[in-house]
Amino acid sequence: MTGPAILLLLAGLGAIAWVSARARALRLQTAARETGRRDAVHSLPGYHGWYVALWTLIPAGIFLAVWANVSPGLVTQAVLADPAAQSLPADAFSRSAILGEARAIATGLQTGAFNPASQALVEPYAQATSTYGVAGAALALILAFAGGAYAFTRIRPDFRARTRVERLVMTTLLVASLLAIVTTLGIVASLLWESFRFFSMVNPLDFLFGLKWSPQSAAMGYGNDDAFGAVPLFWGTIFIGAIIAMIVAIPLGLMSAIYLTQYATPTVRKWMKPTLEMLAGVPTVVYGYFAALTIAPALRDFAVMIGIHGASSESALAAGLVMGVMIIPFVSSMADDSIAAVPQSMRDGSLAMGATTSETITRVLIPAALPGVVGGVLLAVSRAIGETMIVVMAAGLAANLTLNPFASVTTVTTQIVQLLTGDQEFDSAKTLAAFALGLVLFVVTLLLNIVALRVVKKYREAYE
Amino acid sequence: MTEAQSNLTIENPKMSARDVKVFYGEKQAIKGVSIDVDMDNVTAFIGPSGCGKSTFLRTLNRMNDTVASARVEGEITLDGEDIYAPSMDVVQLRARVGMVFQKPNPFPKSIYENIAYGPRIHGLAASKTDMDVIVEKSLRRAGLWDEVKDRLHDSGTALSGGQQQRLCIGRAIAVEPEVILMDEPCSALDPIATAKIEELIHELRGRYAIVIVTHNMQQAARVSQRTAFFHLGELVEYGVTSDIFTNPRQERTKDYITGRYG
Numbered sequence: 001m002t003g004p005a006i007l008l009l010l011a012g013l014g015a016i017a018w019v020s021a022r023a024r025a026l027r028l029q030t031a032a033r034e035t036g037r038r039d040a041v042h043s044l045p046g047y048h049g050w051y052v053a054l055w056t057l058i059p060a061g062i063f064l065a066v067w068a069n070v071s072p073g074l075v076t077q078a079v080l081a082d083p084a085a086q087s088l089p090a091d092a093f094s095r096s097a098i099l100g101e102a103r104a105i106a107t108g109l110q111t112g113a114f115n116p117a118s119q120a121l122v123e124p125y126a127q128a129t130s131t132y133g134v135a136g137a138a139l140a141l142i143l144a145f146a147g148g149a150y151a152f153t154r155i156r157p158d159f160r161a162r163t164r165v166e167r168l169v170m171t172t173l174l175v176a177s178l179l180a181i182v183t184t185l186g187i188v189a190s191l192l193w194e195s196f197r198f199f200s201m202v203n204p205l206d207f208l209f210g211l212k213w214s215p216q217s218a219a220m221g222y223g224n225d226d227a228f229g230a231v232p233l234f235w236g237t238i239f240i241g242a243i244i245a246m247i248v249a250i251p252l253g254l255m256s257a258i259y260l261t262q263y264a265t266p267t268v269r270k271w272m273k274p275t276l277e278m279l280a281g282v283p284t285v286v287y288g289y290f291a292a293l294t295i296a297p298a299l300r301d302f303a304v305m306i307g308i309h310g311a312s313s314e315s316a317l318a319a320g321l322v323m324g325v326m327i328i329p330f331v332s333s334m335a336d337d338s339i340a341a342v343p344q345s346m347r348d349g350s351l352a353m354g355a356t357t358s359e360t361i362t363r364v365l366i367p368a369a370l371p372g373v374v375g376g377v378l379l380a381v382s383r384a385i386g387e388t389m390i391v392v393m394a395a396g397l398a399a400n401l402t403l404n405p406f407a408s409v410t411t412v413t414t415q416i417v418q419l420l421t422g423d424q425e426f427d428s429a430k431t432l433a434a435f436a437l438g439l440v441l442f443v444v445t446l447l448l449n450i451v452a453l454r455v456v457k458k459y460r461e462a463y464e
Numbered sequence: 465m466t467e468a469q470s471n472l473t474i475e476n477p478k479m480s481a482r483d484v485k486v487f488y489g490e491k492q493a494i495k496g497v498s499i500d501v502d503m504d505n506v507t508a509f510i511g512p513s514g515c516g517k518s519t520f521l522r523t524l525n526r527m528n529d530t531v532a533s534a535r536v537e538g539e540i541t542l543d544g545e546d547i548y549a550p551s552m553d554v555v556q557l558r559a560r561v562g563m564v565f566q567k568p569n570p571f572p573k574s575i576y577e578n579i580a581y582g583p584r585i586h587g588l589a590a591s592k593t594d595m596d597v598i599v600e601k602s603l604r605r606a607g608l609w610d611e612v613k614d615r616l617h618d619s620g621t622a623l624s625g626g627q628q629q630r631l632c633i634g635r636a637i638a639v640e641p642e643v644i645l646m647d648e649p650c651s652a653l654d655p656i657a658t659a660k661i662e663e664l665i666h667e668l669r670g671r672y673a674i675v676i677v678t679h680n681m682q683q684a685a686r687v688s689q690r691t692a693f694f695h696l697g698e699l700v701e702y703g704v705t706s707d708i709f710t711n712p713r714q715e716r717t718k719d720y721i722t723g724r725y726g
Contacts, residue, residue, distance in 0.1 A: 265532065345569035349632070352527060353582040353639060354559030363581070368572050 003068075006137050010060055010144055017056040017148045022049030025155050032157030043162035051161040054168060055151035060144035067136045075128045082124040088117065103129075191442060194435035201429040202228045207436060213399035213410075215419060215430040228433055230440070232399035236409035237441075240320040240395060241384035244405060248324025249384075250377055253331025258361055260332070261339045273336075280329040284389040291322035291394035303406040310407045314396035317405035323390050330380040331373075338372020338456075339365055371455050378452035382445040388413040412437045472690070472703050474500040478643060478673040479524060479561075484538035486519055486528065493519045495697040496538070501643070501690075506665060506674045508688035508705065510681060512720065516697040517677045521645050524675065525561035526554050542643070559586055561643040562636035567652050568628035570620035570635070575612050578620040578631055579603060582639035598638055606634030607664050626657025633664065637672075644668070646676040650683065662687050681721065685709050693717045 025048035032040040076099060079085055088095050102121035104110035106129060155161075199207070210229020217227050256276060260269050296318035303311035342365050350360040366373070396408030397418060419434035474480075477500035486494035494516045501507050509517040519528070526547060528534040540547050547557050559582070570578050579599045580589075589595035599616070603609040608630045612623070620631050629649055636644055646665075650658040665674060665687045678684050684691050685705060692702040693716075701708060701717040712718040 343569070345565055345567055346571060348527065348530065348563075348565060349569040349571065349635075350581070351530060352525065352558055352563035352565075353585070353635065354555045354557075355581075355585050356555055359585050363585070364571050 006064065006140060010057060010064075010140065013141075013144050013148065014053045014057045017152070018049040018053035021052035021152055021155060022046060024152070025049070025157075025161075028155065029157045040157055042158045042160050047161040047165050048155050048159070050165050052148055052151040052155070054165070056144045056148035059147045060140045063143050064136070064140050067140070071132045071136055075125070075132050078128040078131070079121060079124045082121070082128075084120045084124055087120075188442070191435055191439045194432055195439040197427075198429060198432035198436045201432070202436075207433075208440075211401060213415070215415075215433055228429065230412075230437065232401045233410060233412045233415055233437065234440075235401055236316065236395065236399070237385050237411040237413070239405075239409060240316050240323060240391060240411060241387065242381050244317060244320025245324040245327055245384045246377065246381060248321055249327040249331050249380060252324075253328045253376075253380075254335050254373065256328070257332045257335035257339055258366075261336055262357060262361055262365070276332060277329050279326065282326070284326065284387060285393075287322050287326050288389040288393035291318050291390050295322055296394050299406065308404070308406050310402075310404055312396060312398075312406065312408040314394055314408045315406050316395060316409045319391045319395035320405070322394065323384055323387055326387070326390070327380045327384055330383060331376050334376020334379065334456075335369065335373045338369040338376070341372065342368045371458060375452040375456035378448050378455070382448035382452070385411075386413065386441060386445050388417060392417050412441050416441075474502045476503075477501060478503045479540065479542050481520075481523075481541075482539045484520070484523060484536065484540060486516070486523060487535045487537075488531070489533045493697055494523070497694075497697075497699045499692055499699055499702055501673055501675055503642075503673045504670055505689035506669050506676060506687055507690040507692065508684035509675065509677045509692050509694060510679070510684045510720075511694035511700075513679065515694040517692075517694040518647050520694065521647055521675060521677050522563075524643070524645055525558050525563055527558075527563065529554060559639050560641055561645060562639065562641035564629070564632050564636055564644065564646045564649050566648045568625055568632050570623070570628050570631050572619065572621055574617045575603075575620045575623070575631060576616040578635050579638045582635060586639055588639065602634040602638040603631075605637050605668065606630045607660065607667070608634055624657070626653050626660055629653060629657070629661060630664065633661075633668075637668075641672060643673040643675065646674065648677050648679060651679070658683070681709070693720060695720070 022045045025043075025045040029041045029045065079099070079102070080088075088098060098115055098118045098121065101110065101115055101118040102125045105112075105118065105122045106125035206226070207228050207230055209231060210226065211231050212226050212229045213232050214227050256272075260273055260276075264272060292314070296314055299315055299318050299321075300311045300313045303315075346364055346368060347360055350364045351357070355363070391411045391414045395411055395414060397410050397414065398408045399410050399415075400407055402409065416434045416437050419431055419437075424431045480498075480500040482498050484494055484497045485492060497516075497520055509521060511517045522528045523536050523540060524547075528536060536548060542557070542560065546552065547561075571581060573581070576599055579602050580595055583589050583595060583598050589598055600609060600613075603612065608627060611627060612618075612631075620628065623631060629652075633644075633646075633649075650661050653661065662683065665676065668674060676684075676687060688705045690702070691705040691708040693700045693708065693712075693714075695716055701712060701714045703713075708717065709721060712721055
């Protein structure tokens, strides 16, 4: 029996369970109500319906999920135990190739065999697959019936089905939230594992403090030494994301937040704030080609005009400027929130002392809102250094260690993209370097976020 | 004055209001109030919640300007000068007419910096020594010096509520105002802190013209020499405090004093 059919069947069983349980609960409760006791009836019939339906579906569902992962192994074992499998070659690689081909033919993905050895295994494969498929379906149905029957017998007028369903809802929500955490942990684990492999080929100190980045030369067989110094990448990332972009984003974001909270009339605010926030919704790839096709050439021409050497058509400045614009809404909305959170009484107090609005802003509001603003800036930095599209398109690939903003630099994210696009061998240092870079980026942004959230939280406590 | 409620004449008023009306959008909050406030006495504004006493108080240093929908009509003068005249510098006006708010609102700065804030923006101190003198003098007048002299650089927000309110009074004093407006300054404080503030008001009397809004009639009786009773945006009666409390002329005043409403 195929997967979708079983799922449909289970869904049908669940529906039947719901309807019949609800009907039974209704009948029992109607009878119980006649006794006149207030606590004779606990839950609405619908809750009994859900209780039984969930007991029908969840154990069977969990079993199917497990079975789907376990049964291929069982099938393979069964096939290997078959007399036809005795002639298989001993080495794991060709053995699994043959088995794979046999499975493909058996399930109809492939029509003929390249390897005659696999043809012999098709029959046992098809047989084992169908045996285990039927067994799995049967077990699932038995479980569904058993679960449903167990729950059905528990229906009594005063059974607390409502509480049970509530608890299950909570569990479901908990599982949903855990999924995100588990995924994060999985990502970290894979990053750590691949990075570990990389660091077994390249000395971590060379990687973190080396000044020369040329993974291509390592791939071409010149050895791993000196090829994976990531400092130029770190510098490029910081130069673009934490310096140039912030020089643009911090003053503009802060000033627009001040204007919006302190000077703008409600009507202006109503229009300007969403418009500004729309900047955050522009896909970064759009920013990317804006940077690469419009800003970067203009900057190069400008640099050439004022006589700067080494001006490139892909520059740190172009990427940084556009990234700064992209980050403005982050800074401005965090600053806006924290300025708005400063109590009105603080502002009144200052104005009543005879301070002007701008004196009030610079001497009272901004100092009071500063932790929130700093938190916002840190979040913006962490967002900027992880940003990819703009730098891929506008910053360039040359790993230069330079202070010249008109020169081309490269960033961690750009290099990850370079290392992992196209056909790759996943056991070379060149490819694995991407994971090490990812790990560094992950750790840095994680730290930034933790610090930022701490700062913001501490600040919130001050006023509430 | 409409309905002629005043039972006293004030020579050389520090501030005087003539037929002042305040609107919030379409709604009229103050309906033609005329009143004189003098230098030597503490004036209390009393009345039930929402009667407009705080709103009227805020017209005296133009704090209503910060509310976009508020509009003020009529004339208010400080030493005979119209404070709503276009030539009046609001910033200077507020330096001359200081304000203390309902809830203590020290800035999240040190005690020293809270006091130094006003003198600094108005350029009242030429040197650090001058500033030290101003800070000490203001804190002494606010009756807070002895409690905080050893921790001037601790945060002002770490003080107790009563201390914070005295810090705010000291902050207002530091810019040498002529008038101090107090908007229910004790409503967030406990009885002991309240007593200290009331004592302080006694000490400050004469040096500054003081106007205090309070919903607490006993407090008005204790701290003020002149009392104005507001009701529904009107000034119902204004007179010597003891007269208002013992011998009110208006029926509404009498009803309020005796606790019929409010």
